Amino acid sequence: MAKSQNRNEPIFRVAIALPVYRLFDYLAPERVELIKVKPGIRLEVPFGKAKKIAFLVECVQHSDIDIGKLKRVERILDEKPLLSAKDLALLHWAGRYYHHPLGEVFSAAFPVALRQGKPSVIQAEKRYALTELGKATDSGQLKRSPKQKSVLEKFQTHQNSLSEAELSAWNENWRSSVKLLIDRQLLQLSVSESGTHAAEQPVVRNDALHCNPQQQAAIDTVCEGLGQFGVFLLEGVTGSGKTEVYMQIIRTVLERGQQVLVLLPEITLTPQLEDRFRQRFTVRMAISHSKLTDRQRASAWLTMQRGECSILLGTRSTLFTPLKNPGLIILDEEHDASFKQQEGFRFSARDVAVVRGKLLNIPVLLGSATPALESLHNVDNKRYHLLHLPERAGIATAPVLQLLDIRNKRMQEGLSEALVAQMRLTLAKNEQVLLFLNRRGFAPTLICHGCGWVARCRRCDANLVIHYDEGILRCHHCGQEQRLIRQCPACKTGELTPLGLGTERVEKVLAELFPDKSIVRLDRDSTQRKGSLENYLQQINRGEVDIILGTQMLAKGHHFPNVTLVAILDVDSGLFSIDFHAPEKLAQMIVQVSGRAGRAEKPGRVIMQTRQPEHPLLTTLIHQGYNSFARTALAERKEASLPPFSYQALLRVQAQDAEMPKLFLQAVVELAQEYSKGRTQLLGPVAAPMARRAGLYRYQLLFQSGRRPELHALLDVLMPKIEKLKQAKKVRWSLDVDPVDLY
């Protein structure tokens, strides 16, 4: 039949973004010059009834599929691959290491617009600036249009022009106001000032700050290592001048004509670093994070790919952006768990960055005040080179940490009398107080005083959290809400009482205790409105706020120079977790929160309320510092053969049916025992710590081995078989290699 005459047709083996491990074979397009076709190019292929975008993996001569059944590639989308051979190798490595389908890995490397098959064209980015009229206009005149007023103020408090990307990061809905302000001739389109860099022009526009010897040593060490692979761990407390070190190293990289990729854990941290970089560097800089439009992200990606831009600042997903002249990868706050993607393709941006650095033969610079235990372990075994910044730069002094024993003490909504007294002293000196409580809402539990009934989520194994402001009960795990009830549904008589502490409740008592003070609450609920976080931060730094109260989001990066007292209201809640990562996370959180205080010339103090004043984690951390804590914690991990002294992968399963997840994992265990020759342990199957979430029943199975190759060899044979398991079709499962969150 037709079979034989086509025997020598070239076959395109492609990856398609699907949750399956196998690749798909297609007939090459007719009249194609095979020499010009390189792996990595995007293709459009017929797939089932639809068309899909595919990535060419290789050209082969033979297919296992009957050649008559193969379809033909419809269209070639790229003349040349947008990814280099080394970046393709990185994706293949990541697919193998995380045991994730290659098509989805490829898909993650491209910005949305390109993975949908859009052409690789760059949309020029617009910038806006004040007109002379805009500079002279008092924003008070716009008080009848508050959105325009705030946009005008944004420009008036900003030195340079603002790009679409910067405006989007600040407030997603800026377009209409900017348009109206242009109509009023207060704003104008500005000629792209950050794109003016010419080859002969200096890369920096102003002088570097003076560095202390340790900073200089760090700069020199990394700069000497440019042009070859090496991982540097820059350990420096808040205020030790890490950013200055980054900038001086970046300058050298730029002067070599190379590009720099800078990764941050969170979008909210990009504007401040972007500002500092723009003040220092003349080169073009791209920003990429999920608040930007698909078009903006595609432009950032392509300008880096073409080498038209020298610095890329972005979050986790930016890691795979191709670089025409790669020089350096910086990953700031490397300990931060946000660098681990928590769904789908669960990669660690830190670990993949290191592999990327190795493939590109460039240095990787990791920065943190509280390095991850794995990173310190990698310093110990000489894989990473430690650069230590022991001092605070300038004249700032380190904050003093102290424990406040609250056993048997009178408490008012989580505040001890001693703490309130310290707050009064601080406020009397006109200095700011920061209170940290990592629980939003009014109270985490609503309990009946009469019968003990507790408000539970119907779809999760969790209690509903009281949100008085909104008059609702909300589940923090599935988002389900219901009206706040007044009467106990069980006994109809008892009094419903809020139990426990949330930021809303503390805010209320603060308002009573300090009626003449201005209080700001920063948590996901109070900052949901776009741009409100930035507005609050500005208020705080203008000194219009006396007491700052907030959750996790306070712990990251933001500087509050006039804060001299920090209190961690409930440090004990972090001491009792089944996850072995918990002590590390708690210690990092304490040090990070402490870093918010006592910058500038005013010394800061940190008070931790605890009922465990003798707890070794707390005493070690306070008296000997983070590094001693880390040493102790690493010794404990070693003793217990936990990571980084062993290697883990967690197989998670969930299903509507209560029994299926367990049955599926039992089948997996049978398979694993058949193929596991070595000493890879199987821990489970066990119910997940939260056995039901959003209506789904959850189970998990942990693989652990003292040798990484052994674990991966097992997973290599196991995963394709798991995919074909008949039980697999009735559940949703995912593998998490190097899990950081065992929940």
Add this chain to the structure above:
DNA sequence: AGCACGCCGACT
């Protein structure tokens, strides 16, 4: 992931 095929319940 989509999407069609397929075999059992309440409607014109």
Add this chain to the structure above:
DNA sequence: GTCGGCGTGCTC
């Protein structure tokens, strides 16, 4: 007698 429920299986 049909419309449609979502269980199961396939996509080169």
